[in-house]
Amino acid sequence: MEENRLTRCSSIKMKIKTIASGSKGNCTIVCCNDTNLIIDMGITFLTLQKCLEENSLSFNEFSGILITHCHKDHIKGLSTLIKKTNLQAYIPKDMYESIKEYIPYPKCIFVEDHFQINDVEIELIHTSHDAPASVGYIIKQNDKSIVYVTDTGYINRKFLEKMKNHDLYMIESNHDEVMLMDGPYPRFLKERVISDTGHLSNHTTASYLKKIIGPKTRNIILAHLSETNNTKEKALEAIQEVELPENIEIYIADQYEEGPIIEV
Numbered sequence: 001m002e003e004n005r006l007t008r009c010s011s012i013k014m015k016i017k018t019i020a021s022g023s024k025g026n027c028t029i030v031c032c033n034d035t036n037l038i039i040d041m042g043i044t045f046l047t048l049q050k051c052l053e054e055n056s057l058s059f060n061e062f063s064g065i066l067i068t069h070c071h072k073d074h075i076k077g078l079s080t081l082i083k084k085t086n087l088q089a090y091i092p093k094d095m096y097e098s099i100k101e102y103i104p105y106p107k108c109i110f111v112e113d114h115f116q117i118n119d120v121e122i123e124l125i126h127t128s129h130d131a132p133a134s135v136g137y138i139i140k141q142n143d144k145s146i147v148y149v150t151d152t153g154y155i156n157r158k159f160l161e162k163m164k165n166h167d168l169y170m171i172e173s174n175h176d177e178v179m180l181m182d183g184p185y186p187r188f189l190k191e192r193v194i195s196d197t198g199h200l201s202n203h204t205t206a207s208y209l210k211k212i213i214g215p216k217t218r219n220i221i222l223a224h225l226s227e228t229n230n231t232k233e234k235a236l237e238a239i240q241e242v243e244l245p246e247n248i249e250i251y252i253a254d255q256y257e258e259g260p261i262i263e264v
Contacts, residue, residue: 014144014264016168019043019051021223022255026074026150028170032141035118036062038087039137039148042073045080051258059085063117064109067091068127069134069151070098078102090117092124094133125159127152130197138162144264145216146170150224153196155208165214167264170253173206173222173238174199175229183229193229202230202238210242219262220244223253 019027025042029051036057041048052058065081067089068074079102081087089103093110113124125136129151136149147163149155150172155163163169180190180201192198200208209220222235232252239250253259 014139014141014146014167015261016146016170016221016264017051017055017261018170018221018223018253018259019048020255020258021150021253022225022227023073024255025076026068026224027077028148030139030146030148031057032120032139035120035141037117037120037139038062038065038081040068040074041065041078041081042076044077045084048077048081055261059087062087063120065089066122066137067095067099068136068148069129069131070095071131071151074151075099075102082107090115090122092133092135095135098132123162125149125163126156128154128156128197130192138166146264147212152200153194153198154200154204160208160212163212165212165216167216168219168221168262169209169213169217170221170223171205171209172200172224173202173230173235173252174224175201175226176231176234176238177201177203179231179234180226180229185228193226199224199226202235203241206238206242209239209244213244213248217245217248219249219251219264221251221253221259221262225252225255227255 015031017029020043026040027043028039030037082103088107088109090109090111121140123138127134127136139146145166146168147166148170
């Protein structure tokens with residue numbers, strides 16, 4: 001059991017664990033030896049604290065928070081986290097106005113498209129979402145790399161090129177188009193979801209993955225599935241239709257259950 005923990009060890013492998021993923025709250029942990037990062041804080045402080053304690057971690061061992069955008073399912077626990085810890089958030093400057101009620105200015109570190117936290121290199125992927133300065137991330141340490149992209153209506157070709165051949169992808173697979181259009185959402189909300197500033201469908205995500213996975217790729221996490229307009233089975237079915245290599249492990253992040261620790 002000890003080897004499954006997120007604690008620092010002699011291995012140089014990066015580790016990722018989803019705590020929650022979906023429209024009710026999002027939070028993920030990435031551990032890179034001495035540099036541990038939280039991506040989004042759309043859950044309660046106590047939920048995150050419990051998860052860290054169960055994995056023999058404390059907030060003092062984290063180097064910062066990465067925020068993808070201002071929607072509440074990604075930041076509703078940010079204010080409490082900032083008040084109760086010494087952590088700072090790494091964000092594009094244009095994002096601050098939309099999250100300023102959750103975090104004081106001095107607690108932000110404003111970043112460019114490329115920046116570094118200790119020995120971890122991070123590159124922003126500018127996403128297409130109805131939120132100011134929304135971003136995803138390419139996180140690299142040594143020869144290992146993770147791509148994290150959720151909440152986007154499409155991926156710009158320039159960034160799709162940068163996303164090629166990484167070890168692990170955590171990417172949105174939000175909805176099944178038929179379920180969405182036949183489902184209970186009002187028309188304006190359906191149009192928002194399928195728009196260029198909405199969310200990626202299962203089939204769109206599958207087609208992107210077909211283009212970007214490479215020889216290094218070993219793991220895919222499908223994230224931010226809609227509870228109303230999707231199922232885990234339909235998300236997997238769409239991936240299987242594009243016939244990805246058999247050596248790739250596919251996981252589905254859950255809204256209510258923590259994901260496994262995945263070593264990169």
